[in-house]
Amino acid sequence: MGEDIPSPCDLIVVGTGLIESIVASASSRIGKQVVHLDHRDFYGSSWATFSFNSLQNTLGLVDEFTEHTTQSQKEASDLNISLNSKAICNVIEKWFISDECKTENDDSQECEASRDKTSRITWTKSELLKNSRKFNFDITPKLLYSRGEMVEVLINSGICRYAEFKNVSGIYTFDGAEGCLLPVPCSRADVFNSKEITMVEKRLLMKVLAMCVDYENKSEEFKEYESGSFDNFLNAHKIQGKIRKYLVDSVAMANDSTNFKDAVKNVQKFVRSIGRYGNTPFLWTLYGSGELPQCFCRCSAVFGGIYCLKRNTENIIVGSDGQAIGIVSDNQNLMAKFILIEDCLNPLAKIKPGISRAILITDRSLTKNDQAAIITVPSANGKDPVRILELSASTMACPPGLYVVHLITRQVKTAVEDLREAINAVFCSSEEEALDKPNIIWSLHFNINEYDCPEGKLPPNVYSCPGPDLFIDFDDHVIKARNIFQSMYPGEDFLPKVPDPEDVVLEGPSEDIVQERPLEGIVETSPEDQESGETRQ
C-alpha cells in the first residue's frame, strides 16, 4: 500500500460490523482520529449484504468466511486477535432447480416467451447466477422501527441521506392449527374491518394496547404484573385466541417466557411507530441491511476516519500498566488510545450457540406482498418463534418475479434442523407442486455464532462489540454503540447533526449557461468509435 496509516491515533476499530461502524462515525464526528480496519474485503462483517456470486465466494461454498493467518511469535503480555474464528458456520446450499430450462420443449426462445406470459416463471440455475448482482442477500436482515433508536440516530445525525427505505407492507402470524397466515391488524380501521376476530375481541385488543402504551403513567395498575411474564399479564386479562397471537407473536415480538416489561416496551415501540412512514411500524433498508454499517463508515470517512479493508490485525499490544497501547496490523505497530474489536475477534471470547438462519429464493409471494412482509411462525414448547422476512424485487433484494425469504430463529441444533418445521409449514420444497404454496428455488442454511465475552478481562481501554442478535430490529445495537462511545468520551455529543449540503446550494454565475451545441474539447465516445479507433491502431 502506498500510504501509511496514521499512528498514533485516538481510536482503532477492528471489524466493520454495525456497532464498530457506529462508534467509528460518532468518534470521527467529534474530531477524534479514527483508523478503521477489516481483514475482510467487504464492509459489514456479519452484517454484510452480498450479491449471489459474492455470497457464494464469501461463505465458501468456498469454505471460509474469514481467512486464516499464520500467527507469528508474540510477546507474552499481548493478546492475539483470533482472526480465524468463523462467525458463520454449518453452511449448506441447495438448489431445487436444474440447470436446464424446464418448459415442455427445450427451445430457449419458447422459454423466453413463456416467461413473459405465465405468472409462474421458470428459472434455471445459470440464469439466476447470471443475475448475480440483482440479488442482495443479507447475512443479518433486520427491520427499523419508524420511531426506534436506529431511525432517530439516522435522522438526528443526517446519516439517513446515505440510505433509502421501503415500508414493510404486511405483518402476519402463522396459525399452525389452520395452516394459514393471519394478517395482524395495524390500525384502528384494520382492527374494525377484520373478519378474523369478534367485536368483543376487537375491544379487548384495543384496551390492552392502550394500557400498554399508557404504562408509564399508570404504573400502579401494573404493579402486580411487573415482575412476571407477559403471558401472565395476558392471562389475567383473559386474552386468548387470535388476538393473543397478534399481541404475542407480532406486536410484542415475544414468546412464552418474555417478561412483562420487555414485552410492553416492544408494544409501545410498535404502536408509536405506526403511521410515521406507512401503515406498519417497520422499514426495510433498500439494497439490504448491509447498507447501514456502510452509511456510518461513510460518515466517519467524511470526518477524517481512515478506512482500510483487507488489512489483518494480529494482536493487541498491552503496556506494563495493563492498558492497551496499540495493535499489530500486517506487521506494523499502530498506536491508539482506545481499541474496539468485534466479539468474534476477541481473543477471550467463547463461542456459544447463536442464530439459525436460512435464505430462500422462492417463485411467489406468501402474502401477495409487493414490498416486504414479516411473518412470525410461533414455536411450541417454549422455543423461540421463527421470524420470516419476505422481500420482493422492489426492495432490490432480487430480480422481478422472485422473492428472497429470510428465516431467523434461535440456534438449538443446526440451522437445517431448527428451521425445518417452519419451512415445511409454509413452503413447498419437493417436486409435488403444491399450487397454494411458493416453491423454493434455492436455499442456504447457516448459523451465526454468538460469543460470551468475560467482562473485565480485556484491558480497560479495549471494547468488544457484540455481533448480530435475534432481535428483529437494530435498536439494541444502537444503544450499545452509544454506551461504548459515552464511556470513551463522557459528556460528548453522540452523532450530532451534520450540516446538510443541500442547504448550501451554490448558484452558478450567469455565464454558466451552457450553449446547446456540444462544447469543443469534449469527446463523446461510443462502442462504434472504439472499433474504428482500434482499426486505426
Place this chain on the structure above:
Amino acid sequence: MDPSVLTTLKILITGESGVGKSSLLLRFTDDTFDNEQAATIGVDFKVKLINVDGNNVKLAIWDTAGQERFRTLTPSYYRNAQGAILVYDVCSRQSFSRLDAWFDELETYATNTNIVKMLIGNKIDKDRREVSREEGLKFAKKHSMLFIEASAKTKDGVQMAFEELVQKIIQTPGLWEADVTSQRGLSLSDRTQAGQPWSCSGYCSMV
C-alpha cells in the same frame, strides 16, 4: 423541490488518491483552488445549480471522503448515481493504470445501468506528463465514456466537463425522470415526517 428545478442529479467522482478529485469538485462548485490541499476531510457532497439547455438542474456531486485511499469505497457510495467521473493524473502513469480497477468497481456497484461516465485527465498544467491524450482517449472509447483533459488549477476544461456530463445525462431517457426515481425507496428526514404524532396514529386513536 423548487418547481423551476428540473431534477436533482447524483454525480460521483472516483479515481486514485491524489489525482485531484476534490480540487476538480471545488473548482467547479466554489471556483477555488488550493495548491496545498490536504486529503479530503469534511466534504460529503456539494450542491450546485446549473442551467443546461434552458433547464435548471441541481447537482449533488459526491466526493470519496478519502475512502479511496486504501481502495475501500463503500458500494453504497455508487447507489443511484446518474453520472460518474473517473479521474486520473496525466503526470502519473500509476493513476492511469489503476483506471481499469476503478472502472470495474463502478460497473459492479452502479445501480443505474445507463449511468453516464466521464473520464477526466487532470493536471494538464504540469509539464511532466506521463500519459498522452491519445491514451486517455483510447481508454474512454473502449468503455464508451466522455473524455476531457482538464486542470483544476488553471480552470481549463472543468466547467465544460461537468456541463457536458449533465447534458448527456439529461439526454439519456430513463435515467433521471421523476417516474424513474420515485420507484425507489423513501428517504428519512425530519422534514418528511408523514403521519401524525403517535398519540393519534394507528390503533390508539380510538381509545
